[in-house]
Amino acid sequence: MRFSLPRAGGFDVRASALRVRSSLPAMVQIVLAAGIAYSIARLGIGHPMPILAVTVTISSLGFARDARPRRVLENAVGVVIGIALSELLLLVFGKGFWQYGIVLFVALAVARFLSPTSAFAIAAATQSMFVMLLPDPAGGPFTRSLDGLVGGAVALLITALVPRDPIGLARADARRLFAELDPAFASLVRALRHDDVRQADAALDRLRTTQPLLDDWAATLDTASSISRISPFLRRKVPVIATEARILRYLDLAVRNLRVVTRRIDTTIGDGRRRPEVADLVASIALATSVLGESLEAVERVPAAQEALVAVGRRLDPAVVLPGAPVAETVLVLMLRPLVIDLLMATGLPHDDARSRLAPL
Structure with missing residues (x-):
């Protein structure tokens, strides 16, 4: 069976290829930043699973047309606040079905308060669920907040040193x-x-x-x-x-x-x-x-x-x-x-x- 792409009103191969080409600087920037954030958190700080360092870096940079340092900083700070808040609530309430709901609701509410961008709220909520669902890190409370700070700092640094043309x-x-x-x-x-x-x-x-x-x-x-x-x-x-x-x-x-x-x-x-x-x-x-x-x-x-x-x-x-x-x-x-x-x-x-x-x- 041969596979053919739709032509009229369907998938546009040329437009897709142009989209990938125009996104190459952002892709290189994200890959480089994620690698640096992982290396700092894993090799420099000694965190065995620095998932949030990588995910915060990726979500802070993203593919948005608006790649201003201020937007990157605001996004990183907001997500790190969401992570820290989740870790604090985790200490207070512990883990469980209803605790997940409370943390998710609070993370969404705080994110919507901090930013009008809906994607930002979803990113912050996703990070909060990582905190709640992943096993507790060996480094103790707020280890993941430190990872988030590393990811946000690397995203901001890469924005300045490796701009997207x-x-x-x-x-x-x-x-x-x-x-x-x-x-x-x-x-x-x-x-x-x-x-x-x-x-x-x-x-x-x-x-x-x-x-x-x-x-x-x-x-x-x-x-x-x-x-x-x-x-x-x-x-x-x-x-x-x-x-x-x-x-x-x-x-x-x-x-x-x-x-x-x-x-x-x-x-x-x-x-x-x-x-x-x-x-x-x-x-x-x-x-x-x-x-x-x-x-x-x-x-x-x-x-x-x-x-x-x-x-x-x-x-x-x-x-x-x-x-x-x-x-x-x-x-x-x-x-x-x-x-x-x-x-x-x-x-x-x-x-x-x-x-x-x-x-x-």
């Missing part, structure tokens, strides 16, 4: 965003050139999917910024991360403006009139945005993106581009002005300078 992850998120913007712009240009409502709808649908991509990029940049402050290997990347954070901030505003413009175009076209002048303006903005995306990999492309945006900004005067045009077309040109200002600010221009680069009205 947060800048590379942020760049990957940025590439995914620009990969969605390019076809959205292309659909919008076709909609204006051919009075095609379906193309406008397609552009709007694509742009509505960009917010999660922007949020992912923001999360990875936040992680990169946090790790770079404590990692000796990433400290020199602080200016690069700050530049990308600026681009993200204003690109987020630009995409929001672009959604509004696209919605306006979607409700304006469909009357049998083609709008090649507005299409040319949108195509120029699309080209400049693409160059801005390239500047994330090659900073020398920033001046080119800025020049392209200034060139299109100087044309954003309805009286020049569309003399005598109906109000609907005039409004479309005016709505492109805030979009271009946001993109110019993403290249590094202050607001007043960006605004002064546009055609006076």
